[in-house]
């Protein structure tokens with residue numbers, strides 16, 4: 001039985017069924033793959049051409065590297081295309097279905113599961129999982145289901161609106177597994193000041209993350225001002241590395257040198273024509289008419305990280321079941337026949353398709369290593 005019908009659970013079920021294994025998927029929601037349908041702003045960024053373990057966080061990154069070497073981004077594309085659809089990268093290496101519709105990817109899975117005769121039970125939240133005399137039994141208000149092996153694919157704590165509220169960790173803890181403390185990742189950052197007046201404004205900026213004097217990470221991309229801080233793809237990438245108290249330095253004109261900016265100011269540069277209305281007002285107010293300060297704020301606007309917007313707004317979970325408690329097929333070292341896939345494990349990736357790649361890679365490891373009794 002596969003517990004959780006999200007990206008990794010559906011993939012694992014398809015891969016197992018193609019091997020001839022009889023599979024049943026237990027999904028607490030009323031539909032399979034609801035989160036998958038929401039990925040990549042609804043466009044489904046399923047993997048990335050620039051793959052590598054350096055894009056992941058885990059207690060065992062080398063194991064992640066070995067896993068990716070066995071089931072790579074190319075394997076993901078081949079696997080997804082084996083169910084229909086065509087997948088292509090954008091200029092930044094992010095791979096999407098050509099139709100740019102994540103729900104169409106979910107539909108590929110639903111169709112393939114049905115074609116393979118996989119039993120799918122929705123509305124079945126597993127509240128208890130036990131193994132007695134080599135038989136796993138999953139129980140809930142809906143009844144119970146028995147199987148010779150169980151795959152825990154129930155996700156983490158991020159985005160509880162999609163059925164993942166962290167309650168599934170207790171199913172693994174029942175077998176003696178530990179849980180590496182969980183934090184929201186790929187999430188909006190709350191900042192001080194919060195620049196509420198800019199809410200809704202989106203800019204293309206260079207973002208540097210500083211801890212004391214040390215630069216921890218730098219990236220370029222969209223920064224979207226929110227009620228309490230900043231969001232957008234550049235911020236999501238930074239959020240993987242950020243701690244409370246770190247400093248964000250935003251360069252609002254990454255393609256313009258300080259010299260050129262200074263020359264524009266020398267001839268009476270109009271900030272409105274340089275950075276746009278909302279930002280100009282805030283920068284002018286802060287700089288108090290001092291052009292050196294104005295220039296500094298355009299190129300290095302400081303925001304202190306005061307927290308994140310929490311699991312409800314996060315895309316993934318940092319933490320989970322440690323990889324070191326599983327073997328190379330992601331089978332539990334504590335309970336024979338119990339496997340893990342996806343985000344429930346202590347693996348999370350950067351923004352850009354890395355988390356779905358882990359969902360598919362981990363699914364393949366389980367299906368490949370699974371031996372029928």
Ligand SMILES: Cc1cc2nc3c(=O)[nH]c(=O)nc-3n(C[C@H](O)[C@H](O)[C@H](O)COP(=O)(O)OP(=O)(O)OC[C@H]3O[C@@H](n4cnc5c(N)ncnc54)[C@H](O)[C@@H]3O)c2cc1C
Pocket residue numbers: 003004005006007008009026027028029032033034035036038039040041044045046047124125126127153154155156158159162163164165167168314315316341342343344352353354355356357359
């Ligand atoms: C808004 C959003 C956008 C994202 N965009 C991207 C993207 O573009 N690219 C990318 O790589 N990643 C993206 N991610 C992350 C990615 O979706 C997840 O990392 C991935 O779906 C994890 O797969 P999973 O199978 O481990 O868990 P999930 O897909 O979360 O599936 C877990 C399933 O288990 C079910 N479940 C939970 N507990 C139980 C239980 N006790 N009994 C039965 N069922 C249970 C849940 O209902 C859920 O359906 C995004 C995430 C979010 C929230």
